[in-house]
Amino acid sequence: MADRNTSTSSSGSRLLGVTTLVGLVGLLLFAFVLTEPDVRLHPTTGEEFGQFDAVRLLYLHVPMAVLTYVAFLTCAVASATYLVKRGPWWDVTAHASAEVGTVFCGLVLVTGSIWGRPVWNTWWEWGDVRLMTTLVLFLLFTGYLALRRTAADPQRQARRAAIVALVAVLDIPLINRSVEWWENRTLHQQSTLAELKIEDLTLFTLMLGFVVFGMVFAWLMLHRFRVGWLEQALARYEVETAIAERHAEIETLDLDAAVGETGGGT
Amino acid sequence: MREMFSDARLVATKDLRIEARSRVLVNQVAPFALLVLVLFGFALDADQRTLRTFAPGLFWVTVLLAALLAVARSASVEHSDDAHSGLRLSGMSPSSIFLGKAAAVFVQLMVLEVLLTLGIVVLYGSEIDDPVLMSLTAVAAAVAVATMGTLYAALASGLGARETLLPILLLPVLAPVLIGATRAFDDALGAAAVDGWAWLGLLAVFGLVATVLGALAHGAMIED
Amino acid sequence: MHGFRVGESVHRYRGGVSVVELRGAVALLGRFPALSGIDLSVDAGETVLIQGPNGAGKTTLLQLCAGLLRPADGAAVVLGHDLNVERRAVRRRVGLLGHATGLYGDLTVAENIAFWARAAGLTGSEAKSRAATAAGLMGIDDRLLSRSVNVLSAGQRRRTSIAALAVRRPELWLLDEPHAGLDQAGRDAVDSLIRDAAAAGATVLVSSHELERVRSLSPRIVTVAAGMVVGDTSAGEHGAAGKDTTGGGIDA
Numbered sequence: 001m002a003d004r005n006t007s008t009s010s011s012g013s014r015l016l017g018v019t020t021l022v023g024l025v026g027l028l029l030f031a032f033v034l035t036e037p038d039v040r041l042h043p044t045t046g047e048e049f050g051q052f053d054a055v056r057l058l059y060l061h062v063p064m065a066v067l068t069y070v071a072f073l074t075c076a077v078a079s080a081t082y083l084v085k086r087g088p089w090w091d092v093t094a095h096a097s098a099e100v101g102t103v104f105c106g107l108v109l110v111t112g113s114i115w116g117r118p119v120w121n122t123w124w125e126w127g128d129v130r131l132m133t134t135l136v137l138f139l140l141f142t143g144y145l146a147l148r149r150t151a152a153d154p155q156r157q158a159r160r161a162a163i164v165a166l167v168a169v170l171d172i173p174l175i176n177r178s179v180e181w182w183e184n185r186t187l188h189q190q191s192t193l194a195e196l197k198i199e200d201l202t203l204f205t206l207m208l209g210f211v212v213f214g215m216v217f218a219w220l221m222l223h224r225f226r227v228g229w230l231e232q233a234l235a236r237y238e239v240e241t242a243i244a245e246r247h248a249e250i251e252t253l254d255l256d257a258a259v260g261e262t263g264g265g266t
Numbered sequence: 267m268r269e270m271f272s273d274a275r276l277v278a279t280k281d282l283r284i285e286a287r288s289r290v291l292v293n294q295v296a297p298f299a300l301l302v303l304v305l306f307g308f309a310l311d312a313d314q315r316t317l318r319t320f321a322p323g324l325f326w327v328t329v330l331l332a333a334l335l336a337v338a339r340s341a342s343v344e345h346s347d348d349a350h351s352g353l354r355l356s357g358m359s360p361s362s363i364f365l366g367k368a369a370a371v372f373v374q375l376m377v378l379e380v381l382l383t384l385g386i387v388v389l390y391g392s393e394i395d396d397p398v399l400m401s402l403t404a405v406a407a408a409v410a411v412a413t414m415g416t417l418y419a420a421l422a423s424g425l426g427a428r429e430t431l432l433p434i435l436l437l438p439v440l441a442p443v444l445i446g447a448t449r450a451f452d453d454a455l456g457a458a459a460v461d462g463w464a465w466l467g468l469l470a471v472f473g474l475v476a477t478v479l480g481a482l483a484h485g486a487m488i489e490d
Numbered sequence: 491m492h493g494f495r496v497g498e499s500v501h502r503y504r505g506g507v508s509v510v511e512l513r514g515a516v517a518l519l520g521r522f523p524a525l526s527g528i529d530l531s532v533d534a535g536e537t538v539l540i541q542g543p544n545g546a547g548k549t550t551l552l553q554l555c556a557g558l559l560r561p562a563d564g565a566a567v568v569l570g571h572d573l574n575v576e577r578r579a580v581r582r583r584v585g586l587l588g589h590a591t592g593l594y595g596d597l598t599v600a601e602n603i604a605f606w607a608r609a610a611g612l613t614g615s616e617a618k619s620r621a622a623t624a625a626g627l628m629g630i631d632d633r634l635l636s637r638s639v640n641v642l643s644a645g646q647r648r649r650t651s652i653a654a655l656a657v658r659r660p661e662l663w664l665l666d667e668p669h670a671g672l673d674q675a676g677r678d679a680v681d682s683l684i685r686d687a688a689a690a691g692a693t694v695l696v697s698s699h700e701l702e703r704v705r706s707l708s709p710r711i712v713t714v715a716a717g718m719v720v721g722d723t724s725a726g727e728h729g730a731a732g733k734d735t736t737g738g739g740i741d742a
Contacts, residue, residue, distance in 0.1 A: 152520075153518075153519070154520070154521070235521055238521050239518060239521055239562070242522060242523050242526075243516065243523045243527065243717075246523055246526035246716040246718070247526060247716065247718070249715070249716040250715060250716050250718065250720060253543075253715055253716065
């Protein structure tokens, strides 16, 4: 562990950061310039239909959605391990992945909504399973982050946060199932992705999206983890300083004045 | 195991006796719930057909709002004069304390649900087609809300800003309960053609998982 | 399981079985070290008076011994259990009287005492007889028993919570300023309760600001300041007459 390191970056993370930036530029180039819009011809009428330019958003949206689940799953595993082993490493990992996951989750909702406007003709589709599950997931982890920001005893807060994360993740299948049954209308991606003419370039761009967003994810996690780790180191330092201060207090303390005479008879 | 249930009964009896003396549910929570039903009536423009169509959803939103008050009260009973520390020192297992407190909340929620049923029949003109499905749904949903509510109220107390933290933590978790109970009531009240029994199954699974999870998590929490 | 696993440095000059063994124990409230490295050794059957200025850490010391807090550093063994791992085993064997009364305001005095008796695992008839004894000891009469705690005065509440504690007959009594808010009769009742407990072989830790009146209870007075033991006065019987053992943390 980089104990003496007081920064969140290292040469490795800088290299990763630069590579990620280059990758992002490349991804945007492929997604918004080099690939074709989704235009299909109706077999009988010959009319043009499809997602047109909106399909380009999926190159960002789909990788982020997958990484959201990766992040929350990481959070759940780290939380469970923390409850058993109590290591600060797991606590910091859980907090970092929850925060990064919530950011990705929010972006998934926003990009999905923008994509839905031209394709589904609505910003929001009630009753769509993945949309609703993702929204509830976003709200669950908003609560988790709110709990993380309370001014409570750090250890107590960490344990309670771990419980909340576990319950949230266990709730996912139930939310998913209930929304699925709720309104039997699912307009979602199963169809849209499968319908796309997956050409070499489309497939490549989608894969590039996974790689680049994977790197964004790793870079964010790395830095967020190091922030958390430094916070823990700072907390330990504060405690050590406070203990030293208390020890020094004894020298200046007038005990007799504070408690009356100590020992001895009246 | 027997000790666990007798301890749970001791805690539940204590909480219900406190409620019988203080009457917070009867004097504050129940009137609040009825008030919410009336407010929905105002908001939806007093059209009885609309109200009857949406009665199942309005019923369960009202239950969730009232449950927030009930579980917060249940937690504050322990924290107002630090009886909480006494419970930790008592030697009773955290799981039995949890089950006892959740059971007391469950009983209060059942009373509330009976009252609200009267409320939607009188105010919204709902008609009960399937009383068996309706009662079982009410029980399963109350178990789910009482256990999750008790867990999260205990979780939020002892942290700063607990009154504001509880709703944002608890309500998203209970989203499947709201959906499931509403759909089952849709069937039981004849408000929509759905298979209410399938939804009841989902609620039962949720209630079971929440009870076991709550009993385990409460142990992990009380240790800190 | 009795004894301690702290190592050679623990002195056992008093010769008895050690009930509390703290070596450099640190307890944090948030990030504040309320106990900054405390050393304390108490033998079975001993009564120890704890004094110190406000904010010295007396309350935290008693909470740590009760198993309510996890030591952040140092060694802490109470009743043979390491506080780092077995706090629950400690909790069920100690009785802690804190600043809060720990009572349910909407229940009567009798119901409160009965609840805490049954919560401690006592069965119906034994719970009843012990409750009656404890109530009598604290001067709680039948009229008071049937009253709701909400309408009691501060002193009456204090008596009730002491009675609820006495019902459990703990092996280790941790009393945080038990005399505070009590009238003369109440203070005398507390004193005789402590004497009875000690006579029955229990170990008692009492914090107090009124050294004059509690001095008769025990010759051993421990002074706490800034989260450490800074003075430990024992009388001749322990062979450490008048010895002022300053806490180890002071030279750190």
